Amino acid sequence: MSVSSTSTPPIQPTEAAYCVIGAGPSGLAVLKNLLQFGVQCHALERETDVGGNWNFGKPSSSVYESTHLISSKRMTAYEEFPMPASFSSYPSHREALDYLRSYAREFDLYSQIELGTAVNHIAPIAPNSWEVQVAGEETPRKYAGVIIANGHHWDPMSPEIAGTFQGETMHARQFKFSEQLRGRRVLVVGAGNTGCDIAVEAAVHADAAAISMRRGYHFVPKFIRGKPSDIVGDRVRSWYLPEFLKRAIVKHSIAFALGKPEKYGLPRPDHEIFATHPIINSQLPYYVGHGRVQVFPDIEKFDGDEVVFVDGRRQAFDLVIFATGYKLSFPFIDMQELNPQEGTPRLFLHAFHPDRDDLFVAGMIQPNSGQWPLTELQAKIMARFIAAQQNNPAVADWFRALKHASGVGLPHPQEYVASPRHRLEVDYYAYRETLRKLVRRFDAVKPL
Structure with a gap:
């Protein structure tokens, strides 16, 4: 109160x-x-x-x-x-x-x-x-x-994208309620923590959900054997072991708990797990693996109600949400x-x-x-x-x-x-x- x-x-x-x-x-x-x-x-x-x-x-x-x-x-x-x-x-x-x-x-x-x-x-x-x-x-x-x-x-920071989009665009800051997703084909741009969380929301509430990812990322589950993963990581970091060994233990614990992103249909990361801000999310791999979230690369341009991606694919959407920081x-x-x-x-x-x-x-x-x-x-x-x-x-x-x-x-x-x-x-x-x-x-x- x-x-x-x-x-x-x-x-x-x-x-x-x-x-x-x-x-x-x-x-x-x-x-x-x-x-x-x-x-x-x-x-x-x-x-x-x-x-x-x-x-x-x-x-x-x-x-x-x-x-x-x-x-x-x-x-x-x-x-x-x-x-x-x-x-x-x-x-x-x-x-x-x-x-x-x-x-x-x-x-x-x-x-x-x-x-x-x-x-x-x-x-x-x-x-x-x-x-x-x-x-x-x-x-x-x-x-x-x-x-x-x-x-x-x-x-908000939003990218400039060539072309014109006939649907609605918004920054993640404008997204407040799941009702904004209902009955719509939703594309989330950006695979940071916010983007992945909103993509999961879209998987549950939208008619169709997709995410545009610039690169592959490592995903960290929120829990490892029932304990919050950041507590597990903090405990390991406090051990009197060489830094490379502590990082290896954390890396293999995460891999054991969640597996590799590419196994779910996500792009393979092009960097080590600790070289980017961690993506704390095990639900996005789950929904990608179940076909509830499609995965696309970067956007090349807008074309009417369609989004054209750098790999040549194109798909129609009603709403694009920029989770771009x-x-x-x-x-x-x-x-x-x-x-x-x-x-x-x-x-x-x-x-x-x-x-x-x-x-x-x-x-x-x-x-x-x-x-x-x-x-x-x-x-x-x-x-x-x-x-x-x-x-x-x-x-x-x-x-x-x-x-x-x-x-x-x-x-x-x-x-x-x-x-x-x-x-x-x-x-x-x-x-x-x-x-x-x-x-x-x-x-x-x-x-x-």
């Missing part, structure tokens, strides 16, 4: 306070940790309640009616706030939102969140001084710093402030500006398991660094030098396939261990 209203009274900012933009999973974790370390702060959230992408039905949400997390509840929950035992192993979007609201109530975050408050523009005016223009307010607010937590699954968008800030490289902010560990000590981005990662506990660790470091600037200059100097010298500094056990979907990819286990070590160094008072 929501405790919010359509808007909340403005919180009087001071020039010593930090502004957190967004009260989704990342913004909530940041707000909680900053408050815990005595950092003056509050959050600005454009929607009427917390939850961000998981606030189903709101303009900022990209989830649909039957969405479930693709990471298990144990690997998704904040470390300091476990999910209830009553939740399903892979929580629904309703359970996810209930959890986020409970987190906000548990740590009294609602009192520090302005709901129904959109940010139009932010800009630095001096070190540790930012102007934040809020929609509907004539005078910009002033803050000591800004932490951006606006998410990266809201600005999202742009990385920060419409309220000049991208140059984020140290961009090829359109992507180049930040230490995807979160910490290499030169500015008053600008951070939380949650700008794509891990191969749950994101929220990683953002929680980012928030712990942000809180400690901001506090250290006031009360422990030596520690602040150490981290300042580290983030300036390290560049992106991401722990990548192996290279990923060159693709826009991997620009924010991090290995969950390696990234988590890197963040944990940094937290321990801060807590040790002085760097090791």
